[in-house]
Amino acid sequence: MFTSPAGYPVGRQGGAPIPESGFVFVCVGCCCGHADRGGPKTPPRTLKREMRRAFRDSGVEGRLRLAFTDCLGPCSEANVVVLYLAGRPTWLRRVNDVDVFARILRWARGAVDGGEARLPTALAARSFAWTGGGEGPTPPIDG
Ligand code: FES
Numbered sequence: 001m002f003t004s005p006a007g008y009p010v011g012r013q014g015g016a017p018i019p020e021s022g023f024v025f026v027c028v029g030c031c032c033g034h035a036d037r038g039g040p041k042t043p044p045r046t047l048k049r050e051m052r053r054a055f056r057d058s059g060v061e062g063r064l065r066l067a068f069t070d071c072l073g074p075c076s077e078a079n080v081v082v083l084y085l086a087g088r089p090t091w092l093r094r095v096n097d098v099d100v101f102a103r104i105l106r107w108a109r110g111a112v113d114g115g116e117a118r119l120p121t122a123l124a125a126r127s128f129a130w131t132g133g134g135e136g137p138t139p140p141i142d143g
Pocket residue numbers: 027028029030031032070071072073074075076078080
């Protein structure tokens with residue numbers, strides 16, 4: 001079971017632990033997932049369906065919860081995915097195809113299994129800090 005950054009177990013207050021150890025938030029707001037706005041995208045209306053399938057196939061179901069969200073804020077970084085593991089957010093940008101998403105899930109699976117907590121280099125290039133406001137950082141990668 002995950003513990004919070006302060007060291008206490010993560011679970012429902014006074015009850016059974018929450019089965020999921022974290023969340024995967026996939027933005028499908030005003031820009032993310034829309035081929036006519038933002039950067040390069042998958043064909044229209046395919047990314048969400050493929051991400052759902054990748055999530056099911058990844059083996060993290062029951063340990064992580066997948067949620068599709070409205071705009072998370074940094075539209076300039078579309079397509080945006082946020083992992084919330086052990087009480088910490090990891091923001092990832094340009095998750096423009098399901099293969100990248102599957103790589104993210106493989107890493108997340110390892111992390112919740114107690115494996116490597118640092119992002120692999122290829123995914124680290126997609127990570128960014130976001131505290132809200134502004135246009136977001138200049139992307140270091142294309143596509
Ligand atoms: S629509 Fe995804 S960050 Fe705004």
